[in-house]
Amino acid sequence: MKRRHFVIPTAALTLAAAFGLSSCKKTDDSVINIGEVAALTGGTATFGQSSHNGTQMAVDEINAAGGLLGKQIKLHTEDDQSKQGEAGIVAKKLISRSKISALLGEVASGRSLEMAPIAQAAGVPMISPASTNPKVTEAGDYVFRVCFIDPFQGTVMSKFALSKGWKKVAILTDSKQDYSVGLTEFFKKHFAANGGTIVGEQSYGSGDKDFKAQLTAIKGGAPDAIFASGYYNEVALIAVQARELGVSAPLLGGDGWDSPSLIEVGGDAMEGCYFSNHFSNEDQAPAIQDFVKKYEAKHGAKPDAMAALGYDSAKILFDAIKRANSVDGPALRDAIAATKEYEGITGKITLDSQRNATKPAVILTIKDGKVVYTETIAP
Amino acid sequence: MEQFFQQLLNGLFQGSIYALIALGYTMVYGVLRFINFAHGDVFMLGAFTAFGLHKWLGPTFAAIPWPVSLALTLLISMVVCAVLGMVVERLAYRPLRNRPRLNVLITAIGVSLFIEYTGQLAFGATQRPFPELIPRTAIANTGGLTISIAQVVVLATTVLLLVGLRFIVMKTKMGLAMRALSLNPTASTLMGVNNGVVISFTFGLGSALAAAGGILYASLYPSIEPFMGVQPGLKAFVAAVLGGIGNIPGAALGGLIIGITETLVKGYSQNVGIPSGYSEGVAFVILILILVFKPSGLLGKVEREKV
Numbered sequence: 215m216k217r218r219h220f221v222i223p224t225a226a227l228t229l230a231a232a233f234g235l236s237s238c239k240k241t242d243d244s245v246i247n248i249g250e251v252a253a254l255t256g257g258t259a260t261f262g263q264s265s266h267n268g269t270q271m272a273v274d275e276i277n278a279a280g281g282l283l284g285k286q287i288k289l290h291t292e293d294d295q296s297k298q299g300e301a302g303i304v305a306k307k308l309i310s311r312s313k314i315s316a317l318l319g320e321v322a323s324g325r326s327l328e329m330a331p332i333a334q335a336a337g338v339p340m341i342s343p344a345s346t347n348p349k350v351t352e353a354g355d356y357v358f359r360v361c362f363i364d365p366f367q368g369t370v371m372s373k374f375a376l377s378k379g380w381k382k383v384a385i386l387t388d389s390k391q392d393y394s395v396g397l398t399e400f401f402k403k404h405f406a407a408n409g410g411t412i413v414g415e416q417s418y419g420s421g422d423k424d425f426k427a428q429l430t431a432i433k434g435g436a437p438d439a440i441f442a443s444g445y446y447n448e449v450a451l452i453a454v455q456a457r458e459l460g461v462s463a464p465l466l467g468g469d470g471w472d473s474p475s476l477i478e479v480g481g482d483a484m485e486g487c488y489f490s491n492h493f494s495n496e497d498q499a500p501a502i503q504d505f506v507k508k509y510e511a512k513h514g515a516k517p518d519a520m521a522a523l524g525y526d527s528a529k530i531l532f533d534a535i536k537r538a539n540s541v542d543g544p545a546l547r548d549a550i551a552a553t554k555e556y557e558g559i560t561g562k563i564t565l566d567s568q569r570n571a572t573k574p575a576v577i578l579t580i581k582d583g584k585v586v587y588t589e590t591i592a593p
Numbered sequence: 594m595e596q597f598f599q600q601l602l603n604g605l606f607q608g609s610i611y612a613l614i615a616l617g618y619t620m621v622y623g624v625l626r627f628i629n630f631a632h633g634d635v636f637m638l639g640a641f642t643a644f645g646l647h648k649w650l651g652p653t654f655a656a657i658p659w660p661v662s663l664a665l666t667l668l669i670s671m672v673v674c675a676v677l678g679m680v681v682e683r684l685a686y687r688p689l690r691n692r693p694r695l696n697v698l699i700t701a702i703g704v705s706l707f708i709e710y711t712g713q714l715a716f717g718a719t720q721r722p723f724p725e726l727i728p729r730t731a732i733a734n735t736g737g738l739t740i741s742i743a744q745v746v747v748l749a750t751t752v753l754l755l756v757g758l759r760f761i762v763m764k765t766k767m768g769l770a771m772r773a774l775s776l777n778p779t780a781s782t783l784m785g786v787n788n789g790v791v792i793s794f795t796f797g798l799g800s801a802l803a804a805a806g807g808i809l810y811a812s813l814y815p816s817i818e819p820f821m822g823v824q825p826g827l828k829a830f831v832a833a834v835l836g837g838i839g840n841i842p843g844a845a846l847g848g849l850i851i852g853i854t855e856t857l858v859k860g861y862s863q864n865v866g867i868p869s870g871y872s873e874g875v876a877f878v879i880l881i882l883i884l885v886f887k888p889s890g891l892l893g894k895v896e897r898e899k900v
Contacts, residue, residue, distance in 0.1 A: 255718035256820075263719075389871070416863055419873055421824060423814035426603040427859035427872075434596050447720050451814055458729055459599075459739050479722040479816040 245288040246281075246541055248273070248531070249308035249338075251319035251329060252524075256296025257420060258445055260473040261321040261520050265343050266291060267513055268524030269318055272532065282535050290314060294325060298390075301325035302332055309336045315541035316341070318527050321520055322445075323347030323393040330357045337543040339550055341531055343523035344469065344492070347396045351569045356547050358569045360527045360558065361492055364393070367468050368400025370490050370575045370591045371441065375466060376408055380438035384414035384463075386428060386452060388444035391420055397443035397468050413437050418448065425452045426459065433461050441466045446473040450480035457483040464488065472519045477583055485582075490575045492519040493560040494587040497576075505559045519560065526558035595737045600860040601853065606744040608852020609751040610810050614829035615836070615844035616758060617802040623839035624775045624795045627694060630701040631681060632803050633826020634708035635674050637819060639804025640723065640811040641716055642670040647724040663726050663746070670808055671801035678800025679793045686796075687789075712819030723815040726808065747809045754805060755845055758798070762841065767794055775839075828855075831880045837893020846891060851876050 250269055253262030273289045281287060290312040292304035301320055308314050309332065317333050317340040320326045326345035330353030333340035342350055342359040346367055351357045375383055383405060388394035402412060413435030416428035429452070432440060440456070442449050442465045449471055456465070464486050471489040495506050495516045505525065509517040517525075530553055535541055538549035556563040561573040577588045614636060621629045643666045647654060654662040685704050689697045727743040762768040770791045773781040782788055810825060811817050832851045836843025859872040883890060 255713055257818075259718040416859075418859075419871075422873075423810075423816075423821075423824075424603075424607055424856075426607070427600055427856040430596060430599045430603060431860050431863065447816060451816055454729070454815060458731065458741050460731065475720055475722075475816075479720060481722070 245286050246283070246535070247288050247290060247312055247314045248528075249305070249312060249314035249317045249319075250289055250291045251294055251301055251304050251308070251317070251325070252291060253296040253320065253322065253325070254291075254293040256294075257447060258296045258322060260446070260475055260518075261344070262293070262296070264473075264518050264520035265319070265321050265524030265527075267509070268343075268517065268521035268526075269528045271509065271512065272525045272528035276532050282532055283539065283541070287532070294320065296322070298324055298328070302328035305329040305332045309333070309338055314338060315543075316531050316535075316546060318343065318524075318531065320345060321523075322391070323350055323396070324391055326350045326359075327353070327392060330354070333357060337547075339531075339534075339543065339547045341527045341550065343527040344520055345393070346469065347392045348570075349392065349396075355551070355569070356543075358550055358565060360530055360560070360563055360571050361469075361523055362573050362575060363570050364396040364468075365400045366572075367490050367575060368397045368402075368443075369404045370577070371397075371466050371468065371488075372401045372404035372408065372410070373591065374488065374490075374577055375405065375439055375441070376410060378439075381409065382411050382413045382436070382438045383466075384432040384435050384437035384440045385412055385416070386425070386432065386440060386442045386444070387415070387417040388420050388448060389417040391444065391470075393468075393470060394443040394445070397470075398441070401441055401443065418444075420445065420448060422448060423451055425455050429456050429459050429461060433459060437463050439464050439466055443468055443470070445470040446476040447479070450476050450478075450484065453480045453483035453487065469519055474515070474518070477580060477585070481583075484580045486580065488577055488579050488588065490591075491578050492573070492575070493522050494576045494578060494585075495522075496587045501557065502559055522559040526560050526563065529558065530556055530563060596860075599738050600856055602738060602740060602744075603860075604853030604856030605849065606747060606813070606852070607856055608849035609748045610806060610813070610848070611825065611829045611832045611852050612845040612848025613747075613751045613754060613806040613809065614803060614825055615832040615848045616755065616841060617799040617806070618830055619833040619836070619838055619841060619844040620758065620762075620802070621795055621799045622833070623841070624771050625792060626775075626839075627686075627697050628701065628830070628838075629796075629799065630698070630826075630830075631704040631708055632799065633822030633829070634705050634712070635678055635681075635800045635803040635822075636807040636810070636826060637712060637817070637822035638677060638708065639670050639674045639807030640817045640821065641712070641807075642673045642804065643667075643726065643808045643811070644721065644723060644817060646670065647726075651724075659727060666726060667750075667805055667808055671804045674804035675797035675801040678796040678803075681800075682793060682796040687792075690792075709819055709823070716819055718818070720816040720818040723811040723817050725812075725815065727812045729812075729815075743812050747813060750805065750809060751845075754802060755841070758802070759841060761798070767791065771795060828876050831876045834880060834890055835883050837890025840890065840892045840894075843890055843892035850891075851879065854879065 252266045273287050277286050294300040321344040323345040326342045334354035334356045340357050344361050346364045348363050387398040414432045440463050467489040469491045534549035538545045553565045563571045574590050574592045576590050578585050579588045727746045729741050729743045731739045731741050770786045774791050832847035833844045836847030855875050858875045
């Protein structure tokens, strides 16, 4: 009897050791594992698909050029279905199961806010391509972004509205998205401090389709423009319904508008509306046009800002891996933090002490069913 | 005041859509005592059928006047979805007909998820623009009130379908059989009713209504995606319960009440400091209140059920 008691734990231990060893061997493979969380399906699917295309392009390029540190890059992509809650789960999965060295994503601020503390706790550097809410990088020193932040973006749109002579602006916020709430907050602050008046403030939740009630209330204030800080799918419907109600004021927004779907769905209603963005694919700089051409050849469409930011976030990570000469958490973290004057597609990227990129924004307008470059506003 | 009337109108049109979807829920429940949770997904399939039709027959449709092309689209999509509804009933629900009701309810949720995710696989996850079947131009602009052609058509179609449904249930032989079945399935079989056929018909009719709802909804809010049926489906379900589930005029009344209250809350909650984004909760608060104070719904009859 005694002997038997001894045999079973020993066998179990041996087995465990064998598995332990084999899993060790697996992580020590000849590849560098990089995780990516993107909304490939769901409400903001074009964001995830674009940023993923950009990221994948960067990975393919570096692998074709021989990889990094003598190893190939392996990208593990997880779809969070545009769902709050899902982003955190898949980030955990990537860290614990795929043993990733770094994490790329998410575009939406609300979902990056879920992933950031997880990456921070695990000591895995995370780079968000396009989350502009300031709180994202406040999660800790392992969390970075390659885009500007909402205080800047909100201020830019407020400056722009004032420069157009629009003194009365109504506001429509997506109260379910940290991104939209943040943008509205900074727009309001700057606009009110510089002589503008907010003539109506309404909100809705992502996924809503009917905005007539809010727009009717806004119509009462007779605004010169409406600041709609939400994402493209709701904004397109807002525009359609505003015109139906006889509201002709132009809509203003942020980079959350950047999707081909905006004009497909919004159609004529979007004419003459403005939004701020990270880059314009009309920019004639050779590096940008080169990127546009490569992207178009591969995906049959011009890249939007999310694609460019996805590409930049991956390239900055690779640059840091090269400089750190390691994929070890702390070393990689320091290398990313030291990124200076990196020539990205979306501008020169320098990460400040808050791990945010400082970059100019472009203002785009919709004219004849196309997104047209209007002006650049520096920070 | 002007703004208030505009809000009432907004609510009326929104409510008429809920009413239309609620009709389908309530009818299936009225006959079979079972909530078909996949109703909202058939609603989505209706919109996508119309979308597909327009992709396919676009030039033809553009050449004929819009009321004709709308009628054709509605008719074809309703028939397609009716067939789909019957197929779903045949495959998913019929095998469970004599099983506990809970099994059927869970299956309905399964069917709903199945349609949603298959839809995502087949149609893609991104939203698509819905063709302008009904002109969205404003017809009336008197006294600052705006009504679009699309809204009027939606309201008129809802009334038409409501009357038609009432006619089928009250005046036709099939309707008589449906009522008999709902009263007592065993007795109706003894009286020569073919329950299988009646149940199939009920599902077909319910799905056709859902398809019409989907097309009209997409005409008002012109973007469609595989999950578009979830929210309106839920609201319509609440509307059906509110009006007294199983009761056809009740569903219409419930839809209008939910639509109008929701719009008023959205339009005025900001005045008392609640962001309008929270209006979503209203439908469910109403549901809870109704269940507490009048569980049978506004127009529903009190029924004793053995549990």
